[in-house]
Amino acid sequence: MKHKYISKRYWKSHKNAMGQSDVIAKSYDDVINLSLGDPDINTPKPIIDAALAAAYQGHTKYTAFQGDPELIGAICKFYKEEYDMNISAEQVFVCSSATVGMHVVLESILDDGDEVILQTPYFTPYPQQVKLSRGVPVELPTYEEDEFQINADRLESLITERTKALVINTPNNPTGSCLHFDTMKKIAALAEKYDLIVIADDIYTDYSYENPFIPFASLPGMWERTITLNSFSKGFNMTGWRVGQIIAPEYLIDVFKDVNENICFTTPSISQRGAIYALEHRHELQPTLIEEYRTRVYYAAERINKISGMHVLYPPKGTFYLFPSIKETGKNSEEVADLMLREAHVLVLPGNAFGTCGEGYIRIACTVSLEKLKEAFDRIEKMEIFR
Known part of the structure; x- marks a missing residue:
């Protein structure tokens, strides 16, 4: 209008x-x-009960800007137990959903005119989120006949001197496809060759039916150039609680915290308490x-x-x-x-x-x-x- x-x-x-x-x-x-x-x-009712009890216990105020320390500790423990990844508390940021997390990430890393390659089909907000951070979205098409796998040659053909990042999403919304391990290794090689940041949207990792999920950040040489987004929305049916997480090198977490303070200050404290219970009782x-x-x-x-x-x-x-x-x-x-x-x-x-x-x-x-x-x-x- x-x-x-x-x-x-x-x-x-x-x-x-x-x-x-x-x-x-x-x-x-x-x-x-x-x-x-x-x-x-x-x-699940036990999550609701735990959050309600936490509210009565006084968890109704702002948390630490980076997130509730207990939740951050639970996230670090989760990555160690599930993927044998050693993540420190300084490498975790709790955000008000993975969608807000994506905005925080893009706002933190993009300069005007930077290009962000999007694995396509993509989660619908991605392109506009890139534009809101003054970046330029670039579609990387995938096709049904290829099981919606990212084609490395096609990816490389889209990389320019302005390419800053690549967004991958596996298991994928909307296709339901999962990137093969060989595909991920090819993406990793290109990220290293062209010095790209990989933003891994891992929100559906709990729903990987064919093969166990492998975090992109766990691939050799990828920790320093991967930003991982996840959320409690899908894995625990907590869509309305609005709590997610970002995993990244410490220097990036510091910037995310600064940016987020100007958006929503802190993630809802009661939601974070529910998330602690969810992680600790996930099995x-x-x-x-x-x-x-x-x-x-x-x-x-x-x-x-x-x-x-x-x-x-x-x-x-x-x-x-x-x-x-x-x-x-x-x-x-x-x-x-x-x-x-x-x-x-x-x-x-x-x-x-x-x-x-x-x-x-x-x-x-x-x-x-x-x-x-x-x-x-x-x-x-x-x-x-x-x-």
């Missing part, structure tokens, strides 16, 4: 399909919402959650491949998303998403919301029960374009 009191940067709307999905979901009374990665399962809390989403996503993939005009080429690798092709329908992703809403009352996101190479696909979030998924696919398979 053009208005003298609005920054010219926002005269042109930056709204995207994900940001508008909550409004669209209200279009019909019986909509089955498969658009957002906000699980239907509540945060009790997570297995049933992970198995539930695995069951859902495999069921959805099976149903998709029985519908004419829609398919996924390979079994689910990770996350609770599927990115089925709808190219055989002859319609674009926005048209198909619109038809699904109007005819089947099922809300999905069009693939082009996730970058140029997302056209021809839709994203389905398996964040509703199996019963609801069954009803959604029963409705979809009756649509004219899929018959």
Whole structure:
């Protein structure tokens, strides 16, 4: 909207399909919402109880600017136990979600005009976040026939003298793909060759179904040039708690702390106490959650491949998303998403919301029960374009 009191940067709307999905979901009374990665399962009760008890104990004030020391200690212990990585407290920053963390990171590392290569399809806020920090987003397309792996030659062809960083996301939102270890080694070699920072968005690491997750920062020579983002939102169903973490060399953490003080000061103290409990009891809390989403996503993939005009080429690798092709329908992703809403009352996101190479696909979030998924696919398979 053009208005003298609005920054010219926002005269042109930056709204995207994900940001508008909550409004669209209200279009019909019986909509089955498969658009957002906000699980239907509540945060495990023991986490809520622990946070409530902490609030009554007085944990209702600002924490240390870098984060609650107990949470930082729990994060360091987690990385040692799970990945044998020796991370010190000075190398951890607690942020108010990984989304805020990404803004803090980009604001801290980018100069005007620096280019950031984005593994595409990407999480929809990435490009605008780069622009808000005065950087230039550059799409690195990946393709279904390659299992959405990053092609090293394609990556190298996009690197210029202004390239500052590369954002990778594995397991990936929206495709559900996971980078192969050989692919990661090739990315690491290019990062070293061209002196790039790698920003690893690790938010879905708990949902790596085929192979154990390997942190990019653990690869030889990558610690000094990797910034790792993670969050409690997906692994513990804590989307509304808004607590995440950044792992990076100490000199970067100092800058993140300075930048964050001008954004939100500190991450909510009560949320941090809940996160401590979550990490310390993850082996009790997570297995049933992970198995539930695995069951859902495999069921959805099976149903998709029985519908004419829609398919996924390979079994689910990770996350609770599927990115089925709808190219055989002859319609674009926005048209198909619109038809699904109007005819089947099922809300999905069009693939082009996730970058140029997302056209021809839709994203389905398996964040509703199996019963609801069954009803959604029963409705979809009756649509004219899929018959």
